[in-house]
Amino acid sequence: MNDLNQTEKTLFIGIGNYGRSDDALGWIFIDLLANRCDQYDFEYRYQLQIEDAELISKYRRVFFIDASHEPIENGFSIYECLPTPSGSFTSHQLSPETVLWLAGELFNAPPKGYVIGIRGINWELNHGISNEAEKNLKNALAYFQKWVN
């Protein structure tokens, strides 16, 4: 449970699924980061939902980490995402941009948002990530640690 006095904190939300091969990249990224850093908060999600807007409104910065289907140079990317209303009809699966937008719209406090995408290859039902995904994960983690420092 999160209290209401966390506005200075940073939140990492891993999006994925351990049971879907490389879709676990977002979760493994925060597993590894959580082992090295205890000053951050971490959450695991299969997908972002509307309630996450209320959660992130209590933070100054939020990082969304997800596996990427698309080819990415160096196997990963980090970019700032900006609050954007959704054009989708479904409320079951929101983009980081929409969650940021809702946090601002309803709770008057959108944090700074960043998306870390890590290239995955395999998406079938299976535990464990592919070799290429593991390489991308290590590179992303090393780069990220330098970047935040």
Next chain:
Amino acid sequence: MKKKITIDPVTRVEGHGRVTIHLDEYGKVEDSFFHIVEFRGFERFIQGHPYWEAPVLVQRLCGICPVSHHLAAAKAIDQLVGVDPQDLSPAASKLRRLMHYGQIFQSHALHFFYLASPDLLFGMDAPVEKRNVFAVAIENKELARKGILMRKFGQEIIQAIAGKKIHGVAAVPGGMHKTFEPKEREYFLSGKDIPNIQTMIEWSQEIIEFMKGYHEKNRELLDTFAAFPSGHLGMVDDAGNMELYHGKLRAMDSNGLITLPDVPTDEYQKYFLEGVERWSYMKFPYLKEIGREKGWNRVGPLARINICNAIPTPLAEKERQAFVAFTGKRVNNSTLYSHWARLIEILHCAEAINELLLDDEIMSSDLVREGKPRLEGIGIIEAPRGTLTHHYQVDDKGMITRCNLIVSTTHNNEAMNQAVKWVANNMISQKGTITDGMLNQVEVAIRAYDPCLSCATQALGKMPLKVEVYNHDDKLVDERFKSN
């Protein structure tokens, strides 16, 4: 020219369904169907698993109401270890109820605020870009904010007991594995960290007032839209009052005549059969004695309020009395009243949660009871969407040999088809141009039942929206598409 209109899938519902409406050459509706086109088959693949896995496995049927499946399965599994509902420890019973009320509270909040409210706020003919919760967030921030916080409250009740908001584990054969901690109780009562249970009760009352205001302005619409006679089924306690966790099954017809007189849940097979149709994976349950044509029942909030003598919490009971006063205490057969009934249940659950949070027994460590093992177990509860049945048989090693699930939405299958027919006949037939608003009315009618199509067929799927119009030769003549 004859036409076939397809809405595929229906949006702002849980899961994946499709509607087809067949028009003749004069634009008159010939027939309509609500198809459920997904299939997963939990009933089959759970066979061969040990019985104690059932409450954990079956909750994967759904991400919205996993607690309902967990608890219905748990009640059945209790019987397999020889523990009937009255033999559970008081603490285990109360913790299960607390979790169950939290589940109904959050599920109803999700349905009303996220899925249904755009139709009420903006109208059924509103432009498609307005028919979603994001438009609600722009135009009625307070409503959207409260909806989110109410859903969160229910989810956190579940998390406190089951460890997770979705797919947590709380029930074990014969009881519960975790009690409530004093600090957890304080979290929900104090209001220091989150809006507390008293605030939830107040907000539930506020949203009922909102609905009453809507009713006042739109009474004709609520009275007539998708209104048709049907049976109503639900659970009641020994006094005939609304009961959501364990009681007896009661059904009445559209005029209020009792068709199922408070029978024990374990005897459900004596009274129900399930029909099938070639155009849907979802079955059609009905009362044996009345037959397939007229023996089907609506379930869920409207049915529960129709069949009960009273609601056993004072504020919700007062609202029930106001609700039934509009029909002169006659059975309410109007589909859109489901929303109002759902809000009264939100209030009931908030009151029930409050009572349980103030009960010290939820912190007792007397959690598990044992009995003499049996080979068959039946668990029936009132899930958010209605009466939910889990029935298991095991061999002498405790491996599941048979599983029968009658999911709430399945009971509503015929009612949803009737609702679609009503809209097709009254809003689309011989109207010339088929507008997006007309097609949305089909979805509004289905949506009022808060169907969980994934549960009903135990299915998995994406939800793009595709509307197709076919002529009598089945050639596509018009098409609209919304991507996921």
